[in-house]
Amino acid sequence: MAAPQGAHYGKVARNEDILRVWGIIPQNPSLLFPISPQRPAAVWTPRHPIGTDKDMTNDLEALQREVRSFLAAEAPTGWRDASRTQDDFVRTQRDWFGKLVRAGYAIPHWPAEYPGGGRSLAEQKVIYEELAGADCPRLLLSFVSTYHAFATLHECGNAEQKARYLPKILEGETWCQGFSEPGAGSDLAAIKTRAELQSRPDGDVYVINGQKVWSTMAQFADKCLLLARTSSDGVKQAGITYLLMDMKAPGVTVRPIHQIQGDEEFAEIFLDNVEIPASERVGEEGKGWAVAQATLASERGLTLMELSYRMRGALGRVAKLIRDHGHTEDRGVLRDFGVLVTQVDAVCAIADQFLDNRINGIERMGDASIVKNAYSRALRAYSALGLRLGGMDEQYVAPITFGDLNTGNWMADFMNSYAWTIAGGSEEVQRGIIAERMLDMPREPKGWVL
Amino acid sequence: MIELNELTDAAQKAFPAGSLSPSRDESWGLAAEMGWLMVRLPEEDGGLGFTREASTALHLEMGRVLAAMPLISAQLGLQAIAASHDFAERTDWLERLAGGEYAPLPMLSSKLTQGSDGTVSGTISGVFEGDMAVAVVAQLPGGYALVPLDAPGVSLVERPIWDPSRRLFDVVLDGFTPALMLTDAAGAKALHDRLSGEAQLALAADCIGAAGAALDMTIEYMKVRRQFDRPIALFQALKHRAADMKTRIVVAEALLWKRVRDESASVTELAAAKVLAAEAFRFVTEEMVQLHGGIGLTDEHPCHLFLKRALLNLQLCGNADLWNERVGRQALQT
Numbered sequence: 001m002a003a004p005q006g007a008h009y010g011k012v013a014r015n016e017d018i019l020r021v022w023g024i025i026p027q028n029p030s031l032l033f034p035i036s037p038q039r040p041a042a043v044w045t046p047r048h049p050i051g052t053d054k055d056m057t058n059d060l061e062a063l064q065r066e067v068r069s070f071l072a073a074e075a076p077t078g079w080r081d082a083s084r085t086q087d088d089f090v091r092t093q094r095d096w097f098g099k100l101v102r103a104g105y106a107i108p109h110w111p112a113e114y115p116g117g118g119r120s121l122a123e124q125k126v127i128y129e130e131l132a133g134a135d136c137p138r139l140l141l142s143f144v145s146t147y148h149a150f151a152t153l154h155e156c157g158n159a160e161q162k163a164r165y166l167p168k169i170l171e172g173e174t175w176c177q178g179f180s181e182p183g184a185g186s187d188l189a190a191i192k193t194r195a196e197l198q199s200r201p202d203g204d205v206y207v208i209n210g211q212k213v214w215s216t217m218a219q220f221a222d223k224c225l226l227l228a229r230t231s232s233d234g235v236k237q238a239g240i241t242y243l244l245m246d247m248k249a250p251g252v253t254v255r256p257i258h259q260i261q262g263d264e265e266f267a268e269i270f271l272d273n274v275e276i277p278a279s280e281r282v283g284e285e286g287k288g289w290a291v292a293q294a295t296l297a298s299e300r301g302l303t304l305m306e307l308s309y310r311m312r313g314a315l316g317r318v319a320k321l322i323r324d325h326g327h328t329e330d331r332g333v334l335r336d337f338g339v340l341v342t343q344v345d346a347v348c349a350i351a352d353q354f355l356d357n358r359i360n361g362i363e364r365m366g367d368a369s370i371v372k373n374a375y376s377r378a379l380r381a382y383s384a385l386g387l388r389l390g391g392m393d394e395q396y397v398a399p400i401t402f403g404d405l406n407t408g409n410w411m412a413d414f415m416n417s418y419a420w421t422i423a424g425g426s427e428e429v430q431r432g433i434i435a436e437r438m439l440d441m442p443r444e445p446k447g448w449v450l
Numbered sequence: 451m452i453e454l455n456e457l458t459d460a461a462q463k464a465f466p467a468g469s470l471s472p473s474r475d476e477s478w479g480l481a482a483e484m485g486w487l488m489v490r491l492p493e494e495d496g497g498l499g500f501t502r503e504a505s506t507a508l509h510l511e512m513g514r515v516l517a518a519m520p521l522i523s524a525q526l527g528l529q530a531i532a533a534s535h536d537f538a539e540r541t542d543w544l545e546r547l548a549g550g551e552y553a554p555l556p557m558l559s560s561k562l563t564q565g566s567d568g569t570v571s572g573t574i575s576g577v578f579e580g581d582m583a584v585a586v587v588a589q590l591p592g593g594y595a596l597v598p599l600d601a602p603g604v605s606l607v608e609r610p611i612w613d614p615s616r617r618l619f620d621v622v623l624d625g626f627t628p629a630l631m632l633t634d635a636a637g638a639k640a641l642h643d644r645l646s647g648e649a650q651l652a653l654a655a656d657c658i659g660a661a662g663a664a665l666d667m668t669i670e671y672m673k674v675r676r677q678f679d680r681p682i683a684l685f686q687a688l689k690h691r692a693a694d695m696k697t698r699i700v701v702a703e704a705l706l707w708k709r710v711r712d713e714s715a716s717v718t719e720l721a722a723a724k725v726l727a728a729e730a731f732r733f734v735t736e737e738m739v740q741l742h743g744g745i746g747l748t749d750e751h752p753c754h755l756f757l758k759r760a761l762l763n764l765q766l767c768g769n770a771d772l773w774n775e776r777v778g779r780q781a782l783q784t
Contacts, residue, residue, distance in 0.1 A: 022745055
């Protein structure tokens with residue numbers, strides 16, 4: 001055995017000096033990325049969220065009681081069994097959204113002039129916690145309408161557009177998003193769909209040609225938030241224009257995408273000489289990229305908090321497998337389950353912390369990426385353990401449930417978990433954001449060509 | 451009540467990030483001077499009466515500089531005595547410890563037997579910086595007791611460890627007669643659970659602080675180390691690994707703070723936070739050595755201090771296998 005070295009505290013040289021001795025830092029450096037003498041404080045300082053004051057806590061508790069008593073009477077039960085086909089799923093979604101609109105819990109993030117709006121982020125968090133806790137269906141069909149369409153119109157739309165569209169969303173008008181294209185996924189600004197301004201006797205129109213993909217539930221949508229290119233001059237972000245498209249307009253063809261787990265959550269949209277009145281433009285022509293940022297920033301943290309708590313609740317499905325398969329004294333299985341439980345608890349903690357920080361007005365670059373990667377990896381681990389414990393049983397096809405990530409159909413859940421490491425900014429894109437924006441690592445030089 | 455961030459700032463000023471593994475004895479003097487030994491002692495006992503958030507913030511900072519000064523063991527030993535209201539010499543000992551004497555709680559389990567004459571023999575393991583100690587707080591067969599190191603039948607043996615940032619000792623008992631009982635056998639369980647939970651949080655904080663420092667150092671290195679005419683920080687494959695290191699730390703830290711603030715959390719739940727933190731620390735330091743390349747293999751560079759501290763922390767107060775199994779068992783029952 002090698003002789004242990006013994007303690008050498010008090011004798012450690014400074015890192016910079018060691019690197020200099022070893023020639024890793026040149027003697028006379030003209031460094032591109034110099035060592036910072038002291039780390040930036042923001043990286044280090046542990047977050048101590050400011051405590052909420054007493055009045056606020058009381059108000060939140062009152063809201064919690066109110067939502068609980070509503071859910072005790074109205075929370076849908078058996079919705080999973082009623083969501084075995086896409087059509088049934090859409091029906092349960094519309095019913096539940098309507099009920100929540102009437103109860104005042106569907107759009108807590110909207111301004112106070114709308115019924116059920118004007119809720120603080122802390123209040124929104126309470127509502128979502130309760131909805132998750134009561135295992136209600138997630139609001140999927142109305143998600144793009146109440147978040148993306150709302151934020152876009154509220155922040156960038158003109159008065160007429162707001163008056164025309166926002167009330168209709170509460171009546172159930174459904175929106176989809178026409179952003180991604182076959183050649184523009186992570187690199188969204190590379191879109192090629194063309195919009196050409198033409199005169200018509202009853203006003204100017206944009207004529208649209210192109211193809212959109214990965215549009216969530218576009219097959220059920222009435223309207224579409226569309227990004228199209230009005231110019232190819234200059235940087236690629238500059239020529240993008242933001243339009244509101246009627247999905248029933250001539251030339252719009254929607255084809256659902258059959259996913260590997262049997263769901264059809266996304267669709268392709270083909271655009272063939274579709275005419276959109278110029279009055280349906282949001283913001284100025286060529287300034288659509290900035291509008292798109294409002295769309296994309298519309299939901300920051302509530303969904304992942306809700307999903308994390310739903311996964312926490314669904315750990316019971318894994319526990320049931322362990323019991324059903326007689327593994328309750330299998331220490332290896334118990335350990336693996338324990339690792340998963342802690343992983344899911346930690347995801348709940350980080351999702352909570354992210355939201356609490358936002359409630360206190362703190363948000364830093366990359367925080368959201370960490371929450372997303374932590375959640376999507378935990379979801380993979382959760383479904384992978386279920387799949388493993390389920391064994392051969394899971395290889396026989398069983399009915400899937402639309403609109404749920406933790407269904408207990410472990411093959412479907414496992415495959416569905418890939419949607420979370422890929423969609424909404426892939427895991428790799430998030431890693432890049434964490435590295436470059438949080439850790440301040442250098443970005444690749446512009447115009448890097450292979 | 452001092453703000454937590456003030457405590458953190460004071461710690462960062464006293465122990466600057468650039469000076470790793472500072473002298474143990476100087477650190478101890480500094481910590482005693484700033485009242486850190488007393489942060490958790492109730493005010494009526496002459497302490498500062500801070501919450502466990504405060505001790506967590508301090509242990510984070512001590513992990514960050516790889517402190518050898520045994521603040522965790524010292525605070526826990528002090529808490530054990532403070533919690534023992536039936537102990538006749540409680541006040542005397544609290545005063546002595548407040549003055550800078552050291553009576554640690556061991557971080558590993560003991561192997562002890564009680565003879566028919568009531569004397570105790572065997573080994574108390576996991577005593578950090580035992581050469582500084584005047585006594586150890588140990589769970590003997592008859593309950594928790596203070597074991598003075600100068601008592602008959604007590605000897606101290608250093609157990610060389612791979613982690614050079616700390617030193618570890620065994621206290622060997624051979625016919626030791628306990629005199630300073632803190633609890634009886636019945637009261638030992640409650641005290642053990644309380645101290646165990648506190649120890650888990652403290653170790654988790656040490657891991658998170660040190661892991662953050664390891665990541666910072668690795669990123670700095672990647673920015674200055676040039677190969678193929680560019681800093682290696684520019685390679686996407688390496689950037690993504692750094693991002694995963696950051697993610698592991700931030701997520702484990704979030705669970706730690708949540709459990710620190712959850713007064714109703716069970717020992718198992720507190721231990722889960724430690725296991726996640728220690729595993730994150732291990733992951734980060736393994737990556738640290740790899741990403742530093744050749745220099746990471748040298749004794750000269752501090753990489754190995756982080757790696758070895760991580761691997762030792764994993765073993766303290768119950769290892770990952772033990773606690774993961776318990777977490778799984780507990781979740782199965784709820």
